Amino acid sequence: MVHQGTWTGRRREVGVWAASALSRARESDNVLPVAPKPKTLARELSKRGPHRVLRGDLALAGQPGVVYTPESGFNLPAVAFAHSWMAGVDHYRKTLEHLASWGIVVAAPNSERGPVPSHLGLATDLRATLDICVGVRLGPGQISVRPDRVAFAGHGMGAGAAVLAAAQRDVAAVAALFPAPTAPKAERYASKITAPGLIVAGADIDTMNSNAKALAEAWGGEYVLRAVNGASESGLTEGRRLLGALGIGGSERKTQQITRALLTGFLLYHLTEDKKYEVFAKADAELPHTTLVDPHEEHTDAGFKGVLPHI
Secondary structure (H helix, E strand, C coil), X not given: XXXXXXXXXXXXXXXXXXXXXXXXXXXXXXXXXXXXXXXXXXXXXXXXXXXXXXXEEHHHHCCCEEEEEECCEEEEXXXXXXCCCCCCHHHHHHHHHHHHHCCCEEEEECCCCCCCCCHHXXXXXXXXXXXXXXXXXXXXXXEEEEEEEEEEEEECHHHHHHHHHHCCCCCCEEEEECCCCCCCCCHHHHCCCCCCEEEXXXXXXXXXXXXHHHHHHHCCCCEEEEEECCCCCCCCCCCCCHHHHCCCCCXXXXXXXXXXXXXXXXHHHHHHCCHHHHHHHCCCCCCCCEEECCCCCCEECCEECCCEECC
């Protein structure tokens, strides 16, 4: 009897413990994982990603240029990238490799590099480049692109070419990095774009060499307009360019790191729907070393009016 009574009590204790453990398990199931802080994500995305990168020649498909891809993967996201004035794809090698290391196929036409380029011609080549990515099995046959996970991006005049291209072909996202005026004016076509846009500008946004605010004002869909603190319009280019040697702008490592993080996070969110990177697509999100810009506010010598500076 003593043994039986002792067992009964023990059974009750076990039952109470099991119920308590089950309750804690249910509570833990309802706890959402804590999202990484924007500063942590920006630091992470400023560095190369986990994928090994392969390089290919677009000329084999009839278009001068390069393509960088992850080592393997089917139905990958892709972006076609356009270079700036008097630059070529070699001046963006690390940026293109960076995107590929994060699982994004990135291809760049190497046309219109002369002093009097055709912006419409570069936009046409940008569309053709994206069509190659979608229509051709890349690499050793182990890489393919999902047609509805594609984007256009560009720097300087290439940003304008990306806008011109997006006005004529549906894509999931568009990124205009330090956009410069083009002929025809890209802002006249921006209203046709319903895809979300990322517009990145330099510290001095109101110059003759930047039409970032005009693009934002005309954008047909949602957009994010950010200025990179302390950046110049030409800072994204890599290496020693001719104009940089003459003292007219040059490569800026910090600008490149910040811009790569902004671009990578924006594309990962819109092309892969990974909510971890949603902060890079939000117009009111605080991100390190950037300033949110309201295109309808004036930029005075005292600084930005109506914007939020971010540390």
